[in-house]
Structure formats: C-alpha cells, structure tokens
Amino acid sequence: MATRKDVAALAGVSTATVSHVINQTKYVSDELRAKVLSAVEELNYVPNYAAQMMTTKKTNQITMLVSDISNPYYGEIAAGMEEVTRQNKYVLSISSTEGTPDNYITTIIERQTDGVFVAVTNHIYSSEIIEKLTRQRIPVVVATSSEAIEYDEMVSTISVNYATAMENMLTYLYDMGHRNTAYLVGLEEGSDDTRITLFDRFQHELGFNTDRQLVVFGDFPYRTNFESGYTSMNKLLERDLDFTAVFCTNDLMAFGAIKAIREANLRIPEDVSIIGCDNIFFSETSDPPLTTISIPKRELGRRVVELLFGAIEKKRLTSSRVNGELLIRASTGPVGNKKTEGR
Amino acid sequence: MATRKDVAALAGVSTATVSHVINQTKYVSDELRAKVLSAVEELNYVPNYAAQMMTTKKTNQITMLVSDISNPYYGEIAAGMEEVTRQNKYVLSISSTEGTPDNYITTIIERQTDGVFVAVTNHIYSSEIIEKLTRQRIPVVVATSSEAIEYDEMVSTISVNYATAMENMLTYLYDMGHRNTAYLVGLEEGSDDTRITLFDRFQHELGFNTDRQLVVFGDFPYRTNFESGYTSMNKLLERDLDFTAVFCTNDLMAFGAIKAIREANLRIPEDVSIIGCDNIFFSETSDPPLTTISIPKRELGRRVVELLFGAIEKKRLTSSRVNGELLIRASTGPVGNKKTEGR
DNA sequence: GTGAAAGCGCTAACAC
C-alpha cells in the first residue's frame, strides 16, 4: 500500500506538498500539482484514513443508533441521513440495539464518531445512552416527541409535531361515531411521548369516553413491532371492554393488531377501525390499506444530519421539527353493526 | 480526553503495561493489573480507535454496500449482519448507492474497511465495484444467484438456491391451470440471475407456452422497487398478450405490479396471479397476502459476515448458500374466468 | 513480568 511518502518520492516533492495538493489546503504550482497527481495515479495511492483521523481528531463518521433496523421506518430515515451524509463525505454507520445498548456506546465512543443520532424507543435506555455520549462531548440528536425534557447542551432534538394530526384523527373518529377508542402504546408507562398526552387531551375535549383501561402499555423490553402489536391487541381483547377503534404507536404494531383482530373473528373496519403511525411504505398496500399518521421520514433523516453537522462544525445547537399528517385509508370507517358474539 | 499515557502515569506503570492489560496480550501481575484498571476507571479512559487502527492496520469495520437501504429485504439482512458483527466487536457501516457507486468505493477504500458485502443489484456497477475493491485486496462477499461467474480470489459469494422453489412455483402454477406466465425482471437483459434461466428451463420442462415477450426487463438504472414493478407491469399490459400469472423479482416489485393490475381493472388472483420473491415482512399482511419465494434473510446476513471474517482472518475463502422456499398465499389461485374486457 | 522506544501515515506549524 503506497503511502504519502512514496508519492512524494515519485513526484520528487516533499510529503507536505503532497498533502497540500490532496487536501487543497494551500496553493501549489500547477507543475508540481500535476506531478503529484500523476504519482498518485500511478501508485494507486489512497490516503490512510486512520492516520488522518488521528491527526485531525475527526472521523467524518456519523452513527445512527436504532432499536430495530428491520423496521422500514428507520430504513427510510437512514436513507435520508445517508443522502446528506454522503454529500458531505461523511460515513453513516448503523448500530441496532436489540437489547441493552451498553456495548454499542463503548464502541461508538472508541470509534470517536463525530455525532450520533439516538433513535431508541426505550426511554430508559435512551437517556442512559445520551448521558454517556454527552459525557464524552459527542454531539447527539435525539428523536423525541416531547419538549418537556431538559437535555445537555450537546444534544439537539428532532421531533415530530403530532398535535394537528392527532386532533384530526380523533375528530375524524368522533365524526364517524366512535366514542371508545383504544391506544396500543407498546412502550412503558410513563414514556415521554406527546402522543399519549395529546390522545388524552383531545379525547376529553371532543367528548370520548375515556377509560385508562383502553390504553395498553407494553411489556419489557418495550418493543413497538409486529409482535408487540399482536400481543397488545390480545391483551386489550382480554380486557373485554367496548371499543370500536384502535390507535397504534406505529404501523408495524397496527399490522400485528390486525392479525389479532382477525383471529378474534372481528372485521376491519366494520367491527374495529385501526389507525397506525409512520406511514411506512406498506401501509398503502396492506390489507386493508392502513389509515395512519404520515411522517416525512426522508426529510427527517436529512434534518438529523444537518443538526449533527451544525453541532459538529459551528458548535451551535438547534432543534428541528417535522409535521405528522393524517392519512385516511380503508382500515377505518364509521361505527358499524358490531358482531358482539365475535369474542 | 485521557490517553494511555495518563493512565500509565496514574497507575505508576509504563504505557506498554497498560496496553497489555487492556488487550490481554501478555500476562501482567494481578497487582499492576488492578492498578491499571482502576486508573482506567478513574480517568474514564477509552482507547483511541484511530491510533489502534493505524498500528494494527485493521479497522474492525465491515461495510454493506446496498442499492436501496429502504427496501426492508436489505434491512433484515443488515440486522443479521449486525448481529454477528457486533458479537465480534466489529462495526457495520452501510452505504446506499442510489446512482453510480464511484464515490462510495473511494470512501470505503480510504476507510480501509476490513471487508465489504456488495448487495448491489445492478450487475454492471457491481462488477466494477468488486474489481476496485479486490484491486485493493479488500475481501468482498457478493450476493449472486449465479455460479457461472469467475471471481477474483478475494471474493466469496453468498447465493440463494432458487432451483427447488422455482420448480415448485412453476409446478404449482401449472397445476392451477396456468400456461402463460410473465416475469418482471426489473434488471437489465443479460443479468446473471439464475432465476431467469430456471424460469425458462422449468417452463419448457413443464410445458408452459414460452414467449420471451412475457419476460419484461427493466430500464436503466435497473431498479427493483415498487415503481419498477409498476412500470414493468404497465409495459407488460401494453404488449397486450395473454397471461394469467406474473412472477416478480422481488416483493416490492410485486406490490408495484399489483397496483398497476388494479388500475387496469383486473382482479387478483382471479384474473392474474402474482408471485413475489424475498418474503419481506409485509407480504404476509398485504392485500392480498403475497405468494412468494421466502428467503432466510437474517441467516443470510449472518453468513455474509462469517464469510467475511473467514476471508479476513484465515484468508481462506468459501461460499455459502441459502435456500429459497415457496410460500403460497392468496395472491395466486387457479386460472379463472378472465374479464377479457378488463384492458 | 515490566519498560523504553521505534514506528504506523498523516497534518500543520514553521523555516526557508
């Protein structure tokens, strides 16, 4: 593997000159620059990143820490991140924390990532992660839906504004005659998710029958995936309460819920209306197409990286916000003649 | 940021000793080891990876180069890779090559990734990528479905055995009365995909009406996503041929095809049976649930990393193979009374 | 068993 020294020798210049033409860090005469370039070409020279990293103390690497990379929601966010990350010659690395996140953090710190996006749904883990990261002065962007939390100065937040979408959703349900709507949260009770508060608030304001029993929290380790949706829905069905609509923390859970509902011999939407969140790609093609709160995922991903760059370069921190939007499809409808013998 | 030197000073030992206890590379007396450890603890010391990289010439990093990270198929493979990658203290980085891959490769080479998994569907690009990588002596694993290609000694292959699944699929279709089945390839003509060959072969053997017009290749840049499925299906419909079943290169394309079919006022499966490939998560919940060739994605991801490790450590190369399996769901059925006025 | 010291490949002063 050719080094900068070899190039310098071949081109008959000093190593510093080579550096300067490669990094365009100082003006070098056309003549020498040409020599250097051709030497680079000839030797098939590629700068050694590790060495560069060591002197500059920058890795040009950003990492995404995610609970579940196989959730396409994060896949699309990652695609958005990748886009701007790449344009800026950064590298995106992805860590999936299925379980406790301890080891990842050490890795991230060792690798001296320039910034990390914490997209971990488990609240306890994520605050732990954030703390460890900020202690090392690593810029962090957190996905939060709550503005209530106080973060360290190293952290910026990206959040989704759910207020309008949640209000629209509940108004829509109300207008369709729904008065008892459940919520499959998946997360632990006490999670800092604005949607929970918004759900309560708008239910009160609009005149729904509110019953905490209709809100189903998850079990450790608090996943929000297909299985979790399936389990939560079954939990809800066992409670034997009246409900005609179910809102789920995300589309994946909604699909799990749909499975459970069908197994219980209930029809969608005639017996139960289902609403998801995220609008992942498949919600459009699913059976039935899913009513959901759409989130601009790619845009969100781009924003995250911009936020991180801001923190890395200017050391100036801000927050960013993206809007959720209700998308009505076939999984919801008016309250119908419920098959009461269904369960 | 504490360095090894600080630790050595605090512990009252040499830097070498610190290295030895951290890397367990030589026996160090319990007494000193304890001192070192507590110094590490106290200083919150974390080894600098860049420095380590520089001396060891290893990055402990593996890269996945993928055409489309938002395709959940790759998401699941990535999850499998991440699993073993993590267990071995490696880092997984993901690059999405939407468009020409030139720049990524340079990045990968600069970063001196220890190994890369090339999951790029575009054949021309992928061979170019492989060449550049192997020229730098970087171990590569390629996803191929063809055994025909001769690769450099630095490349191992992971392949899916489609033979049985393809035969089962076509037999199944034949038994259902289908005689004209189309194939939406998405890729360019001449792609090294065994499925194309297998499709032809079994169609002949079983006695289908074969007509190359029923095989639809893609257009540059040869994507195999939803849009591509939609476009290809429309292309097929315009050809105005008889067909009662359509096989698609992957589930994403199948969903795109389904959209086009519905827009043409055709019913699934009464008028057209649809078969996908991959069995991504949503194929189970889609409308209709998709008949598809299932691939053990996580397992595949794990194997890829193992292959890469083999290449990195022992410099011994092998190949690995995983089996596809036909999964019959509701998007296929017997040839019915086709609504000929449908298009 | 422990330590000194020579690099690894590059950057960035600083001289020339």
Place this chain on the structure above:
DNA sequence: GTGTTAGCGCTTTCAC
C-alpha cells in the same frame, strides 16, 4: 511556493 519536522495515541519488538 515548498520542505522539515514534531507530534497524534497506540502496538510491539527488544532489553532489562
């Protein structure tokens, strides 16, 4: 404009 050189933090012989 171009070259010299002192590190960056760590690993690893090789002495002791």
